[in-house]
Every structure is written in structure tokens, then in C-alpha cells.
Amino acid sequence: MLRVGLTGGIGSGKSAVARRLVEQGAVLIDADQLAREVVAPGTEGLAEVVAAFSDRVLDADGALDRAALGELVFSDEADRRRLESIIHGRVRARTAELARAAPPDAVVVNDVPLLVEVGLAPSYHLVVVVQTAVETRLARLARDRGMSQEEARRRIAAQADDARRAAVADVLLTNDGTLDELHAAVDALWHDRLVPFESNVRHRRAVRPDRVRLVEPDPTWPQQYARLAARIRHAIAPADLRIDHIGSTAIPGLPAKDVIDIQLSVPSLAEVDAVLAERLADAGFPALPGHWWDSPRPAGNGRWEKRLHGNADPARPVFLHLRVTGSPGWRYALLMRDHLRADPDQRAAYLMLKRELAASAPDLGTYATAKDPWFDEEHLRAEEWAARTGWRP
Missing domain, CATH: 3.40.50.300 (P-loop containing nucleotide triphosphate hydrolases)
Structure with a gap:
């Protein structure tokens, strides 16, 4: 229904x-x-x-x-x-x-x-x-x-x-x-x-784009995120969990895939599986099939497990990342967003990489994997910036 x-x-x-x-x-x-x-x-x-x-x-x-x-x-x-x-x-x-x-x-x-x-x-x-x-x-x-x-x-x-x-x-x-x-x-x-x-x-089916197409920044992305976040918050009530707009659509002025990335901070993945997953699916955010991990930074540092949901709305692709509060993947998502917001040079470098890969590797999986070497280096720059500025997630 x-x-x-x-x-x-x-x-x-x-x-x-x-x-x-x-x-x-x-x-x-x-x-x-x-x-x-x-x-x-x-x-x-x-x-x-x-x-x-x-x-x-x-x-x-x-x-x-x-x-x-x-x-x-x-x-x-x-x-x-x-x-x-x-x-x-x-x-x-x-x-x-x-x-x-x-x-x-x-x-x-x-x-x-x-x-x-x-x-x-x-x-x-x-x-x-x-x-x-x-x-x-x-x-x-x-x-x-x-x-x-x-x-x-x-x-x-x-x-x-x-x-x-x-x-x-x-x-x-x-x-x-x-x-x-x-x-x-x-x-x-x-x-x-x-x-x-x-x-x-x-049918608990999420929309998941399989090709990469960059679009110019949409000034309504933050408002779209706000509506989605309010819907998620209503779905998981009475739980009062942190929700963040992450990814490229959360960085003002940055061209991106027209996909809203959202991070839901959870106490444990077991609680997601036992309680939250079904509530989110009822609200139109079903789990994507398969097992999901983030690529660790630096490489070789184990796998950062998460849960990944999407949106059932065919007109609004969403990746909803459920990560444990305080975990490496949770912190990394917030650090990358805030560093790219603060550093116009790295934002420009990231955009150049995105455009090159979108042209040469438009498959979504290949595109994501091909960005890993750049993010390995960007992670070091972001950590230096965090130490210098006193950044906290």
C-alpha cells in the first residue's frame, strides 16, 4: 500500500x-x-x-x-x-x-x-x-x-x-x-x-541506478534531504537517532550523481536487522539485497560493515547508509563531507576525477572502485585538516 x-x-x-x-x-x-x-x-x-x-x-x-x-x-x-x-x-x-x-x-x-x-x-x-x-x-x-x-x-x-x-x-x-x-x-x-x-x-524493492551520470548542483538537494530525513525519523520513532546528509549532494556547488546519500547512526547492526529494517521498508526505504561494507582507509584495515537501504520511489534514488555510531565508516563519511565542504582545491580535484571516471567507467560499481586511490590520499589530507582545525564528527 x-x-x-x-x-x-x-x-x-x-x-x-x-x-x-x-x-x-x-x-x-x-x-x-x-x-x-x-x-x-x-x-x-x-x-x-x-x-x-x-x-x-x-x-x-x-x-x-x-x-x-x-x-x-x-x-x-x-x-x-x-x-x-x-x-x-x-x-x-x-x-x-x-x-x-x-x-x-x-x-x-x-x-x-x-x-x-x-x-x-x-x-x-x-x-x-x-x-x-x-x-x-x-x-x-x-x-x-x-x-x-x-x-x-x-x-x-x-x-x-x-x-x-x-x-x-x-x-x-x-x-x-x-x-x-x-x-x-x-x-x-x-x-x-x-x-x-x-x-x-x-515488494520491498528499492530503486538503484546502475549507471553514473553527473548533473549540475541542484539547489533543492538539501530540501529533498530534509523531507526524506523527516520521513525516516517518523518511521523509526520512538528511536531518536542521528541522521545526516552525506555524499556529494551534501557539498554545495559540487556536480554529482542525482542520488541523495543519507547516513542513519545506529546503536548496532543487530538492532537494524531486528527492528529498524522493517520499519524503514514500510516507510518506503527497503534494504538493498546483499552484504555491504565500506572500503577501509587506509586500505587493508579490515572491512567496515554497514547496512544499505534504498528508496522505493522511482523518481528519487536514495542510498541510506546505516552505520554504527562512532565506527570508522561512520566517522569517515562525516569527515569526507566536511573536509570537501571546507577545501575548495580538493573539491575541484574531486570533481575532475568524477568527470573523468563518469566518462570512462560509467558502471556504478566500477566508478566507485576506481575512486579508491584518490580517497586513500584524500583521507590523509582530511585527517591532517581535522587535527589542525579540531574537527569533531
Whole structure:
């Protein structure tokens, strides 16, 4: 099963995306609909809302008057948070119940307007954000909901802004064009990413590039790492383990393979095998088959054992290195990153080597092995730098 979080500001067209995903075969869990269910007449939720806001939020039939309630909570931050405290826990419980009832091969889309505001992004395999220009949203709200511009702007201001939503987005769907254009983008997302992603999660299959292709530095690599790290942290909770962005994509300005390398510091590899591996696989980070070691520095100094996981997302290759805290391989990964960040000359030399090898040895295994002699020398330079500067991992 693949868990997808879908969000977007009011008037963005998020519901149109949800409908199209359902047409393609997704199972939809609509948080707005559930929010209505948990405060329907006769529920404990409605009784608690009335106790908090009085019966002025009821209509003549005793049902919740959402417009009257909206007038209260969207103009008062404290009231809005009181309402959220009543509703959100009930919605989460019902969401979990519906997800458990979905088929094991389902793509479950959680349509959550306040996904960003309540910090739910790390709980999904993928987050899709629908983004639309504010003026377009204002026009839609006036046309489709009869909302005044003042009320629409107040509703928009009460939600997360575009920058906050974009920060959690694995997929950003822009909806400033036609409905046909939006449908085409959703269809491509479904066939090219969501369907294979779900299969990979279910079969514990990670994406692993086998060829080397260097790309120019992507300024979003750190943000992509941050989203992945948050997902990993959520998956291994309550364990509170150190997570680091390592490798070439962690070095600003350095061209690299478009693969995010992440180091998860663990107490022991036995704990990985017994507990963490399955949690990571459920979150979309399955173990890569085989046994994995780092090349020791200096050469001949034994093998540095680790566990290596990847990402089931076909659009975002990841190498997740699980190393024991304080071990030689753990320290080496952090030292190399920090030294190359600090030394522009060695960074330039490393880039020259990478480009030469990518052209002559594009196979991933050959490429990695061919870098060993350079790293043997770089290790000595890095250790000298660490001693000189007082570096610690």
C-alpha cells in the first residue's frame, strides 16, 4: 500500500486532483468529509463543539452551521486552535480505520487541507501539493462558493502560505491552466510514479541506478534531504537517532550523481536487522539485497560493515547508509563531507576525477572502485585538516 498526502490552499483545485486520482484507481480518504462526519448530529464531537462555542453554531435543525462556525474561528486564532483540538484527533482515528480497510495494493490518497499546518507530511510515502496563483483562487472562490473577496482572503491567510506548502512537496502540481492540462499532469503522476512506487513498497524493492551520470548542483538537494530525513525519523520513532546528509549532494556547488546519500547512526547492526529494517521498508526505504561494507582507509584495515537501504520511489534514488555510531565508516563519511565542504582545491580535484571516471567507467560499481586511490590520499589530507582545525564528527 502506498500512502499519499494531498494538500493545497483553499481554491487551488485540490478536489479536482483528488477526483482524477480516484478515476485512475486511487482510494480517497477526504479529511474534510471526515471532519463533517465526526461532528454530525448526535456525535460526541458535535457536543464538544457546542460546549466550546455555544449553540449559536447550530442551525435550526440542530446540525452544525459551518458558516457560522467559520465566521468565529477564522477570525480568532485561539478559537481556531480550540476547534482543531476537538476535530483532528477524531479525524486521524477514522483515517487510520479507513486505511486499514483498503486493499493491500491500494494507492491511498489522503486529501488533507491542513496537512502542512498539523505537521503530517512525514507520515506519507509522498506528498502532493496543488499550487495556484492567489488571484486565480480568489476568482474561483467567488464563482464556485459565492465567497466575498474579503472572506476569501481571510480564509487564504489562515492557511499555510505557498512557501510552506512547497517545502513539504515531493510533487508540486501547478493548476493555473486548463482542466485538461491538470488531468494530463495527474495522469502522468499516476502512471509514472504512484503505481510503480506502490509496487516497489509492497515488494520491498528499492530503486538503484546502475549507471553514473553527473548533473549540475541542484539547489533543492538539501530540501529533498530534509523531507526524506523527516520521513525516516517518523518511521523509526520512538528511536531518536542521528541522521545526516552525506555524499556529494551534501557539498554545495559540487556536480554529482542525482542520488541523495543519507547516513542513519545506529546503536548496532543487530538492532537494524531486528527492528529498524522493517520499519524503514514500510516507510518506503527497503534494504538493498546483499552484504555491504565500506572500503577501509587506509586500505587493508579490515572491512567496515554497514547496512544499505534504498528508496522505493522511482523518481528519487536514495542510498541510506546505516552505520554504527562512532565506527570508522561512520566517522569517515562525516569527515569526507566536511573536509570537501571546507577545501575548495580538493573539491575541484574531486570533481575532475568524477568527470573523468563518469566518462570512462560509467558502471556504478566500477566508478566507485576506481575512486579508491584518490580517497586513500584524500583521507590523509582530511585527517591532517581535522587535527589542525579540531574537527569533531
